[in-house]
Amino acid sequence: MKIFVRRIFFHILSRFVLGVTIFSIVLMVIGYLVDDVIKSFANYEVFKFMDYNKSILFPVIWLLGCFTILVWHWIKTIKYIAIVAEASNSLINSDEEIIHFPLILKEMEDQMNNLRVHVLRKEQIAKEAEQRKNDLVIYLAHDLKTPLTSVIGYLTLLRDEQQISDELKERYVSISLEKAERLEDLINEFFEITRFSLSNLTLELSSVNLTRMLEQIAYEFRPMLAPKNLKCDLKAPSDVMIKCDVKKMERVFDNLMRNAINYSFEDSSITITLSQDESGVKLKFSNYGNTIPEEKLQRIFEQFYRLDTARTSKTGGAGLGLAIAKEIVQLHKGTITAFSKSDVIEFEVFIPVGL
Missing domain, CATH: 1.10.287.130 (Signal transduction histidine kinase, dimerisation/phosphotransfer (DHp) domain)
Structure with a gap:
């Protein structure tokens, strides 16, 4: 906005200076031509008055002309402001019409249209x-x-x-x-x-043996694996230590395990892989299940979004698990991503060191 105001100011100033310059040149030419006319009709009182007071008359005319030019440009400036204000109101009212400005406001027009698209997209996402x-x-x-x-x-x-x-x-x-x-x-x-109010989540950090935590989770989920005859394989180095909010991170792994169980083929396996380097730790939860389409992968971490839109008693949920998992991971300054290809579903979590 500051750039816009500065640009308008310099544009009006340059146009004003140009207008005054042109007006001054025209006035000088007219004054030169009129001077001869006045001298030719010096016997008339009006022309005699003009000839006698021309040293005052022409500066007054020049000042009036400059004032008129200034007022004209000021009115144009007010019109520009009114145009921008009207466009702002259309954004507030979520008007879907494309915004059009005069050429001088082309950059502002592009910015407002980009903002309009962004606002409409956000509004649509919120409605959905x-x-x-x-x-x-x-x-x-x-x-x-x-x-x-x-x-x-x-x-x-x-x-x-x-x-x-x-x-x-x-x-x-x-x-x-x-x-x-x-x-x-x-x-x-x-x-x-x-x-559900993810913005209110806070972390209580402590050191934890991540390997032991994953071993415990894999053990606790054994009863849920049995109905589909699933196996859980944990591949992790011994005693990997990280700093995290233990309860919230357990919730992340719990949600990922439940998701893997719900969407696994029967008689298949779930693999948890843990690796570590100087930047942090990486976990992968992999299972065999129907390939998730790309358009669903893009929305899988949205609040209240469900892969299974049918109301089934086995996989029915509020669609909050993965959204909460993502928020918790991001609070740890980490990332969580989902991949699916050739009947393999994989969630990858990265937690950096130095929290």
Whole structure:
């Protein structure tokens, strides 16, 4: 904006000086020609007055002309400001029409149009995120009803049916427990949505043995691997130490493991690879699953975005896990990226040293 104001000022100043110069030359020529005319008609009172007062008259005319030129350029400046102000209002109102300025404001026109495109894109992204959030609340509310209905149904059978065998009772209790656990997961999703404010995350740094942490996570996820007959292979040097927020980093790895399990083929393996150099540590979570299209990879870390848009009980979530993982990694001044090719899905996390 300062460059714009400076450019307008110098443009108006140069035009004013040019206008005054041209006006002065024209006035001098007119004065020279009129002087002969005045002398020819010196007998007339008007011309006699002009001849007598020409030393005052011409400077007054010159000053009036300069003032007129100044006012004219000042009015043009006000018009330029009005044009820019109107364009600013169109940005505020998210007007999709292309902004057009006079040639002198060409650079400002380009900047305003670029800003307009940026604002419209941000607005569209915000609308899509809000729509996904609203849809997820509706879907989760619907999903809550399904396991709750099942739990109530099986518990009602256990209460009302006196002749149920012990085997069937055990089966009903097992199903009820499974549905209740699913209900708990969905309720946690609701809490996650209400708590979701990544900007408020802060780090509590401490030194941790990353190798041991990954070993513990791989062990704790064994029960979740069993239903799909998955294996988890950890490839890591011994005793790799890093400085991080342990609880939040555990959450990152937890989210990545859950994601790998949810989107893995049955009877396949998940590989966690850890390496270290002088710049930091690099972790890779790889699994075999359906290749993720590039357009989905570009949005995979967005808030409330889900790879699986269908409402399934096994992979259904609020679409917050990877968004939170990315924010936590970035708070550690690191990076997290996703790759997918030839039925291989890979997430790579880099945490620098010197936090």
